Amino acid sequence: MDAPDRLTAEVIALFAKITDLYSREYETASAHHGLTPQQVKVLLALDEALPMRRLAERVGADPSNLTGMVDRLQSRGLVERVPDPTDRRIKRIAATDAGRAAARDLRARLRFATDPLVALDGNQRRGLRDLLQLMVDSQSPGA
Template identity: 50%
Template structure:
């Protein structure tokens, strides 16, 4: 039986998710500031620490305008945290690539984010697995072992 989007339990879950997101972003902004970065710069650097990518892919992943990403990458490049390199598969495309300093900054930033890590540590491995699988299901991402 489907639930109404306005049933009390659904409303409570939505409110709790909103609170988690707000706390995460507040801590992220604070952690970014300790590295003299804006939250947007920190998010771009964190994304690039996973894999180099063209500006338009960064914009797609962060759901913003490519022109905003160009400015953010310009500022990260001026700080020596990112550089632009030709894509080895298509030299017409420029990739934003973190420098060694950028990778170190991204790692320190990620290591300083305790908001989610501390409460999650209080959950058992089974509870974290259930939470992960439920979040993936909500997002339409297939969970391991799902049919």
């Protein structure tokens, strides 16, 4: 495979910088609360009580791995397991008052991650979305 052209190399470098910005911001914010970046993602995903499977989908984690994260967050008093109102066999994961307060603080600390597109107007955002989707679609089977 040939080396990427200069423009492609610049785009790849920018993707790496964006990834680094996200990672550093999540690491710094999570360390402030004594959490892991993945625990922060779980906490921030709980704007409503969710079944474990749906929460796992939202944060991109395997449900079996999520159980340990939820256990640790629960031991810290940040989340709780509550019965599903329509099916008592199902437990939903909900943020506690302390968890919601931590999530508010975390969002304030995650300035870039909260809105990395702040410098773009609506048309630019749509264009970027469409281009990124094209990149993802090109890697899908059958593409």
